[in-house]
Structure formats: C-alpha cells, structure tokens
Amino acid sequence: xxxxxxxxxxxxxxxxxxxxxxxxxxxxxxxxxxxxxxxxxxxxxxxxxxxxxxxxxxxxxxxxxxxxxxxxxxxxxxxxxxxxxxxxxxxxxxxxxxxxxxxxxxxxxxxxxxxxxxxxxxxxxxxxxxxxxxxxxxxxxxxxxxxxxxxxxxxxxxxxxxxxxxxxxxxxxxxxxxxxxxxxxxxxxxxxxxxxxxxxxxxxxxxxxxxxxxxxxxxxxxxxxxxxxxxxxxxxxxxxxxxxxxxxxxxxxxxxxxxxxxxxxxxxxxxxxxxxxxxxxxxxxxxxxxxxxxxxxxxxxxxxxxxxxxxxxxxxxxxxxxxxxxxxxxxxxxxxxxxxxxxxxxxxxxxxxxxxxxxxxxxxxxxxxxxxxxxxxxxxxxxxxxxxxxxxxxxxxxxxxx
Numbered sequence: 171x172x173x174x175x176x177x178x179x180x181x182x183x184x185x186x187x188x189x190x191x192x193x194x195x196x197x198x199x200x201x202x203x204x205x206x207x208x209x210x211x212x213x214x215x216x217x218x219x220x221x222x223x224x225x226x227x228x229x230x231x232x233x234x235x236x237x238x239x240x241x242x243x244x245x246x247x248x249x250x251x252x253x254x255x256x257x258x259x260x261x262x263x264x265x266x267x268x269x270x271x272x273x274x275x276x277x278x279x280x281x282x283x284x285x286x287x288x289x290x291x292x293x294x295x296x297x298x299x300x301x302x303x304x305x306x307x308x309x310x311x312x313x314x315x316x317x318x319x320x321x322x323x324x325x326x327x328x329x330x331x332x333x334x335x336x337x338x339x340x341x342x343x344x345x346x347x348x349x350x351x352x353x354x355x356x357x358x359x360x361x362x363x364x365x366x367x368x369x370x371x372x373x374x375x376x377x378x379x380x381x382x383x384x385x386x387x388x389x390x391x392x393x394x395x396x397x398x399x400x401x402x403x404x405x406x407x408x409x410x411x412x413x414x415x416x417x418x419x420x421x422x423x424x425x426x427x428x429x430x431x432x433x434x435x436x437x438x439x440x441x442x443x444x445x446x447x448x449x450x451x452x453x454x455x456x457x458x459x460x461x462x463x464x465x466x467x468x469x470x471x472x473x474x475x476x477x478x479x480x481x482x483x484x485x486x487x488x489x490x491x492x493x494x495x496x497x498x499x500x501x502x503x504x505x506x507x508x509x510x511x512x513x514x515x516x517x518x519x520x521x522x523x524x525x526x527x528x529x530x531x532x533x534x535x536x537x538x539x540x541x542x543x544x545x546x547x548x549x550x551x552x553x554x555x556x557x558x559x560x561x562x563x564x565x566x567x568x569x570x571x572x
Contacts, residue, residue, distance in 0.1 A: 178522030186521040187238060189531055189538070194240025194292040195517055196539035198392035198422035198498030199302065199371070201245045202229045203267040205502040212267045214274055228501035228513040231278045234297055236515035240539060241288050241298035243326065243392060244268045245503065247305065249455045250331035250340070254310035261308040265301060265322050272299045283323055285546040288539075302369065302392055305331030306338055306357065311567040313360050325546070326367035326392060329354070329377060332453035336567060339374040341403040342453050349380030352570040360563045362386045365553030367546065370394070371404070371498075378410045387552040388418035388545045393498030395423050395430055395482035396489070402428060402435045408489050415490040418548060420541045422498030423482045425511050425520075427474035430482055434474050441465050463505060474508035480523050483537070492533050496542050 205227050210216040217223055223230040234242075246264035248257050272279040280291035282298040291298035301324045308327065309315040316327070329350075330340040337354035339345045347354065358381050361368050368389040370378045382389060391414075397405035406414070406421060414421060427434035441462045442452035450461045486495050501507070501514050510519055521534055529537075 178519055178526055182522035182525040183518055185531075186518050186525055186534060189534055190238035190240065190518065190521070193535040194288065194298065194539040194543075195238055196241040196243070196288070196298075196496070196542045197239060197501075197514075197517070198243050198390065198496060198542070199245050199304075199424070199503065200229060200242050200499065200501050200514070201247055201503035202227060202271075202501075203244055203264045204247050205229075206267055206271070207264070212263070212270065214271055219271060220275055220278070224513070228507070231275060233513050233515040234278075237513075237517040239297055239514060239517065240292045241282065241300065243300045243302040245302050245304045246308070246324065247303075247331070247503070248308060250305045250307045250333040250335065251451075251454055252307060254307065257305075257307040258310045258312075258315055261303060261319070262322075265319070265324065268299065268301055269323070281323060283325065284550060285543045288543060288546070300325045302326040302328070304328045305372065306335045307331065307333075309357075311336050311353065313357070313563050313565065316357065316360060316366070317364055317562060320364045320366050324366065326369040326390060327361065328369040328371050328392060329357070329373045329381060331372050332455055337571065339377045340453070341372055341374050345374060345376065347377075349374065349376035349378075350384065351567075353565065353567040355380070355384045356563055356565050356570060358384045359386070362549070362552055363556040363560060363563070365550050367549050370406075374403070375407055375410065378406065379413070382410070382413045382417055382419075385417070386556065387549040388420070389414065390419055390496075390542070390545060391421040391498070393422060393424040393426065393500045393503075395421075395426075396485040398489075399481050399485050400430055400432050400435050400478075404429050411486060411490040411494075415494050418494075418545065420494050420496045420545050421486050421490060422496035422542070423479070423486055425479055425499045425501075425507050426504050427471070427478075427506060427508055430478040430508065431472065431474035433472040437469070437471050438462075440469070459505070471506070476508060476510050476519065476523055479508055479511065479520060480527070483520075483524060484527070492536055493541055493544075495537050496539070497537065
C-alpha cells in the first residue's frame with residue numbers, strides 16, 4: 171500500500187494536463203482489438219470509436235483525448251491455448267483490426283513504426299499507434315513469421331501469455347524450459363536483429379532473467395508491476411528490476427487490480443482454485459474470464475485503488491530508477507480497473523498523484539513516454555548494428571531444441 175491517501179489536487183491535474191500536451195503519454199498495452207473481435211467481429215460500424223463506446227469498452231476516441239494519450243501500443247493478443255497455426259491466423263486478423271481502425275479514423279490515429287514516427291504523429295495532434303503481439307504463440311515457432319509480424323508493424327512481442335509455449339515459460343504455467351530453450355534464445359536474438367522490443371510481461375521470473383541475459387537491446391515490461399508490493403507471478407521481482415535498470419530497459423507499471431492489490435491478487439488465486447475444481451483451466455483466458463465473472467457474483471472482488479497503483483510506481487522508481495519506469499494500463503484487457511481509473515480518460519489522475527508526491531516535470535515526462543522512446547530508439551540502433559554483421563536467422567526449433 172502507498173504511504174498516503176491519493177486524491178490529486180486540482181493544481182496538479184492542471185499541471186499534468188499541460189505537460190501531457192507537450193510530452194507524449196505512451197501506454198504500453200491496450201486490448202481494444204480483442205474487445206472488437208469479441209463484441210462485434212471487427213465490424214467498426216457497430217463499434218464506432220468516434221461516436222463513443224462507453225457502454226461496451228474502456229476505450230474510444232473522446233476518452234483517449236480526455237486521457238491525453240499521445241501514443242498507444244495496441245495489443246494484437248490471441249489466446250495462448252490456440253494451436254500454433256490458428257494463433258498465427260488470429261494474430262493476423264488482430265493486426266488487420268488495428269490497421270482498419272487507424273485507417274478509418276485518420277484524424278485521430280496515425281500508424282507509427284519508429285520513435286521518430288511516434289513523435290511526428292504526436293506533433294500532428296493524433297494518437298501514434300504501434301502494435302504489440304501478446305505472446306510467442308503468435309509466431310508458431312517460426313522466425314520467418316516473427317519477421318513478417320515486424321513488417322506489418324508489430325514493435326514488441328511478449329514472449330509468452332498465460333501458457334508456456336514450446337520455447338519459453340509463462341508466469342502462470344508450470345515450468346518446462348528453465349526459462350528459455352535454445353530456440354527461445356534465438357527468438358530473442360532475432361528480435362534484437364530486426365528491432366522488435368522483447369516484452370517480459372507474462373513470462374516466468376526465470377524467463378525474465380534468461381531473456382535479460384540473452385538480449386543485446388533493452389527490454390520492456392508492457393504491463394507489469396512490482397512483486398515486492400503485490401505478490402503476483404505477473405510482477406517483476408526486485409532483482410529483475412535491478413537488471414532492467416542495469417540493461418537500460420523500462421517497466422510499464424500497470425493498473426490491473428490483481429497485479430497491484432494484494433487483496434485482489436488473493437481473490438484471483440481463490441477464483442483460480444475454484445475454476446480448477448469446476449474443471450476450468452485458469453490459464454484459458456476466455457474460459458476463465460467467463461468463470462470469474464460468474465464466480466464474482468457470489469464472491470465479490472475487492473476494490474483496488476489509486477493508492478495501490480501509485481505504490482508500484484514509487485517502488486519501481488526506488489529500485490530501478492526514474493529512467494526505467496513507464497505506464498501500461500491494460501484497458502479492455504481486464505473486466506474492471508481500480509476505483510477512479512475506470513477508462514482511458516483516467517491517466518491524468520495517475521500523473522497528478524505522482525506530481526503531488528513531489529515528482530518533477532522532468533520525472534513525469536520520462537514516465538509518460540520519454541523512457542519508452544529512448545528504449546525504442548536503442549532497439550532501432552542495436553538492430554542497425556546487428557544487421558551489418560548477421561543476416562536473418564534460418565534456425566528452426568527442431569534443429570535447436572530437438
């Protein structure tokens with residue numbers, strides 16, 4: 171829990187509103203594309219982001235504007251229990267969905283593939299739109315598929331989602347690979363070579379450590395928080411935070427109740443136990459989400475607060491430093507958010523609370539997006555250097571892992 175009750179002052183809200191007009195707020199993870207798939211089968215006539223979708227999603231254009239979002243990594247998530255080829259096809263459909271809504275509302279969105287393009291789109295008054303693949307299942311253990319996702323605009327890949335994949339261990343599955351297999355290390359090396367950010371949200375602590383050791387470029391956590399504050403396997407332990415600092419990466423602290431509040435994390439663990447008893451696999455995103463929604467009717471979920479969220483920002487700053495902290499809300503990826511942070515219009519509340527703790531404008535600008543832009547530029551620079559010394563990897567999982 172945080173050291174004080176967080177009710178941001180009007181003066182701080184005005185201050186951060188002005189600051190976010192000058193410095194892009196870059197959020198690490200939003201699942202609007204998956205929500206569009208589940209709600210309307212990607213029919214944006216039926217999910218009009220310009221007209222408003224407050225009754226169905228956490229995200230629409232007006233609320234993004236009110237939240238002063240300058241850039242967004244749109245998740246192109248697919249469930250991790252899909253067969254490899256099906257996961258790859260669904261990922262392509264997700265990528266298409268992001269391209270469709272970015273193209274449909276060009277006055278609001280602009281596609282960005284580089285740090286320079288993020289700044290250019292932001293300067294034009296639009297929301298710079300990047301893509302992030304949430305889980306290695308999306309490449310079907312194919313480095314060629316990885317490269318094609320990059321061509322289509324994907325700028326980070328989370329190494330796993332809820333389930334292990336054939337080459338990396340997830341935070342929420344039983345360990346199989348002691349982190350990364352040889353092919354998993356090759357995936358990280360190829361991501362470095364092409365300039366795709368290695369995202370360590372969702373992976374096990376051993377996978378975090380193995381990927382940090384293998385990566386030649388700084389890594390990110392697109393939507394995770396601090397395990398010392400909330401003991402969830404989805405959060406980063408302090409030794410990992412220290413290594414992220416030493417390797418120049420960034421942890422984009424999340425708003426997910428089960429990752430920021432110990433009471434909510436404990437509730438989720440009980441729900442997972444109940445799901446297993448009912449024959450539902452907790453790592454099955456679709457099935458468990460439906461089960462938890464019903465289970466909550468009889469076992470109400472505790473409420474997370476802004477204080478819970480801020481406690482993680484404070485701790486990550488203390489351990490990793492101000493240059494290694496960002497924000498990754500996970501809107502439209504969870505059924506509920508902390509009190510006062512219910513949709514994407516809420517980001518100024520978080521930054522105002524940090525301002526009230528004495529954080530400077532320079533600090534806030536770094537957390538909002540400056541740190542992520544630096545990491546993206548570093549990855550681009552590493553890729554340029556690596557491409558002068560090695561070509562596309564033709565390794566296969568069969569060759570490396572047997």
